Amino acid sequence: MILPAITITLGIATILYLAVSNYAVKIRNNRIDQVSDLIKKGAFAYLGRQFKTIFVFIP
Amino acid sequence: MIMIIKVHGKAADAARTSSLDAFRIAFMGGSSMGMLVPIAGLIGLTLLYFYFPDHTMLIGFGFGSSLTALFAQIGGGIYTKAADIGADLVGKVEHGMPEDDPRNPGVIADLVGDNVGDCAGRGSDLFQSFSGDVITGIIMGIAFVPKYGPGAVVFPLLLQTAGVLASNIGIMAVRMFMSSAKGAFSPSRILNTGLVITAAIAILSAFALSVYVLNDVSIFVAALSGVLAVFAAIFIARHYTSVTGKPVREIASAARRGAALDVLKGMSYGMQSPIVPIIMILGASVVSYIVSGYSLYAVAIANIGTDLMIGFMMSADVFGPIVDNADGVAELSKQPRAQRSLSRLDSVGNTMKAYTKALSMTTGTLTAVVVFITYAQIAGITQLDMLAPMNLAAVFVGAGTSFLVAALLIGSTTKTAEVMVDEIRRQYHTIKGLLQGKAEPDYARCIDISTSNALREMAVPGIIAVAAPMVAGVLFGPQVLLSFIIGITVSAVPLSIYFSNAGAAYDNAKKYVEEGNFGGKGSETHAAVVIGDTVGDPMKDVAGPSLVIFMKVVGMTALMLVPLLVA
Numbered sequence: 001m002i003l004p005a006i007t008i009t010l011g012i013a014t015i016l017y018l019a020v021s022n023y024a025v026k027i028r029n030n031r032i033d034q035v036s037d038l039i040k041k042g043a044f045a046y047l048g049r050q051f052k053t054i055f056v057f058i059p
Numbered sequence: 060m061i062m063i064i065k066v067h068g069k070a071a072d073a074a075r076t077s078s079l080d081a082f083r084i085a086f087m088g089g090s091s092m093g094m095l096v097p098i099a100g101l102i103g104l105t106l107l108y109f110y111f112p113d114h115t116m117l118i119g120f121g122f123g124s125s126l127t128a129l130f131a132q133i134g135g136g137i138y139t140k141a142a143d144i145g146a147d148l149v150g151k152v153e154h155g156m157p158e159d160d161p162r163n164p165g166v167i168a169d170l171v172g173d174n175v176g177d178c179a180g181r182g183s184d185l186f187q188s189f190s191g192d193v194i195t196g197i198i199m200g201i202a203f204v205p206k207y208g209p210g211a212v213v214f215p216l217l218l219q220t221a222g223v224l225a226s227n228i229g230i231m232a233v234r235m236f237m238s239s240a241k242g243a244f245s246p247s248r249i250l251n252t253g254l255v256i257t258a259a260i261a262i263l264s265a266f267a268l269s270v271y272v273l274n275d276v277s278i279f280v281a282a283l284s285g286v287l288a289v290f291a292a293i294f295i296a297r298h299y300t301s302v303t304g305k306p307v308r309e310i311a312s313a314a315r316r317g318a319a320l321d322v323l324k325g326m327s328y329g330m331q332s333p334i335v336p337i338i339m340i341l342g343a344s345v346v347s348y349i350v351s352g353y354s355l356y357a358v359a360i361a362n363i364g365t366d367l368m369i370g371f372m373m374s375a376d377v378f379g380p381i382v383d384n385a386d387g388v389a390e391l392s393k394q395p396r397a398q399r400s401l402s403r404l405d406s407v408g409n410t411m412k413a414y415t416k417a418l419s420m421t422t423g424t425l426t427a428v429v430v431f432i433t434y435a436q437i438a439g440i441t442q443l444d445m446l447a448p449m450n451l452a453a454v455f456v457g458a459g460t461s462f463l464v465a466a467l468l469i470g471s472t473t474k475t476a477e478v479m480v481d482e483i484r485r486q487y488h489t490i491k492g493l494l495q496g497k498a499e500p501d502y503a504r505c506i507d508i509s510t511s512n513a514l515r516e517m518a519v520p521g522i523i524a525v526a527a528p529m530v531a532g533v534l535f536g537p538q539v540l541l542s543f544i545i546g547i548t549v550s551a552v553p554l555s556i557y558f559s560n561a562g563a564a565y566d567n568a569k570k571y572v573e574e575g576n577f578g579g580k581g582s583e584t585h586a587a588v589v590i591g592d593t594v595g596d597p598m599k600d601v602a603g604p605s606l607v608i609f610m611k612v613v614g615m616t617a618l619m620l621v622p623l624l625v626a
Binding site: 001003004005006007008010011012014015018019021022025026027028029031032033034035036037038039040042043044045046047049050053054 | 060062064065066067068069071072073075084087088090091094095097098101102105109127130131134138167168170171174175179216217220221223224227230231370384388389391392393394502503506507509510511513514517
């Protein structure tokens with residue numbers, strides 16, 4: 001139990017460190033931000049519908 | 060997805076001023092997802108392991124993760140390839156536009172596809188491999204308690220944990236190399252060094268655990284053979300798919316005489332490519348079996364050996380689509396300086412994607428073998444009579460089923476791509492000024508086409524994966540079901556390697572011509588290699604990876620059925 005617990009804790013710490021460091025970076029160029037937003041909306045539209053489809057289908 | 064969805068924009072923005080900053084942002088974004096895959100698996104498996112004394116209940120976790128991965132891979136694959144084919148055929152071939160041109164209505168759907176296919180799809184694939192391998196190892200370990208003691212059951216979980224720890228250290232090492240890099244730096248050298256560090260720590264940990272927990276060095280040899288099988292598969296995949304390799308250059312050369320010869324040459328090399336990896340991958344299982352004194356447990360451990368670098372490989376793999384997307388964002392937002400920085404990172408990202416596909420193939424093949432060995436073990440089948448007509452027929456029907464699923468997947472991608480091509484053509488005809496760049500395309504309509512079709516088309520292969528083994532097992536018994544699984548595995552493994560390598564070779568033959576060889580962009584050879592790449596797209600990104608998951612879902616369904624079949 002000790003080895004998995006240490007690894008999980010370290011892993012979560014690493015993920016948080018990497019995610020927070022990247023979250024702090026801001027996009028300074030407006031055009032890049034707009035294009036990036038379009039991709040984000042498209043990806044989330046797909047993921048939301050996929051999530052619903054899978055969780056209706058699997059049960 | 061939540062973690063990486065804005066990273067490409069940040070990487071594109073950073074690339075305007077510093078290539079190193081773009082590299083750092085893209086890799087850190089990739090690592091946050093790359094580490095989440097094994098950590099999520101580890102949390103789920105550790106909790107289930109310690110709170111449910113009956114470890115066979117873990118099979119449900121494996122089945123759920125495999126089925127979800129099948130949906131994610133098929134849906135993501137159809138989405139991304141239909142958008143890619145539509146955007147390429149109309150934008151590039153018919154109107155001579157460059158990649159990611161803002162006038163192309165399919166371009167945003169194509170970029171979204173990189174996220175849902177390459178990131179979410181592959182992430183869920185490696186998640187189910189990671190989980191499935193530990194589960195089969197634990198179940199196999201129950202039978203080996205008399206030989207090794209209770210350590211045999213927990214060892215697969217501990218070994219996989221050591222691999223996650225090694226990946227964590229490898230990622231931190233890359234982060235350190237990035238911090239110390241100044242001016243000119245080599246992204247591929249930094250990532251390759253990180254991979255070697257990860258492999259070295261994983262191997263050392265496997266040795267320590269084998270000696271400390273099981274007191275058997277042959278189990279370490281099994282884990283080592285799994286790691287070496289991954290490197291061998293990477294080497295072979297590189298030979299067949301790298302721009303510098305003979306096969307890709309010959310495919311490009313054949314394209315000088317037309318698209319048909321380009322496609323035929325690619326088929327020929329693609330069909331050649333499975334034999335050596337199969338010998339290497341299954342060689343690892345045979346070596347483990349012999350060295351351990353004919354122990355099936357060692358085969359399960361060799362399978363876990365293929366997973367030991369998953370965290371690092373997944374991080375490097377996600378880095379690929381992030382820089383690819385960043386490059387697209389830079390093109391769409393007209394940032395030429397960022398594009399120059401990102402194109403170098405993009406080629407490194409493509410290499411890393413090729414590495415991960417080889418890893419996925421290796422671990423998928425061994426997992427499928429171990430799943431049916433585990434099935435035979437818990438169903439109490441010690442011998443299978445291949446001369447019994449029912450068993451023989453089941454092998455052939457299983458082999459045919461893999462082809463049926465591959466046909467459905469390629470057919471679905473083609474059907475969606477047809478709708479996409481029609482829609483992009485419609486927009487060029489109806490939106491005035493679009494071709495001249497004076498009007499905005501309707502990106503949302505293309506996104507909607509990819510989304511609805513991908514979700515609709517993923518259902519049938521999923522139903523086949525679950526229903527076929529149920530029908531075979533319930534109607535004809537456990538022996539016929541085992542024969543059916545063998546048939547599926549024996550055909551799906553070479554077929555998926557063929558699809559993946561041929562598709563990647565077509566893609567790189569196109570890149571080779573785009574580098575200026577055989578007439579370069581705009582030449583007839585270029586038109587031929589673009590057609591070859593279009594043929595290869597559903598092969599390498601839909602059928603190939605989905606078949607690997609398909610055979611594991613079939614195996615996991617069979618494992619779930621055992622209590623019903625032997626009752």
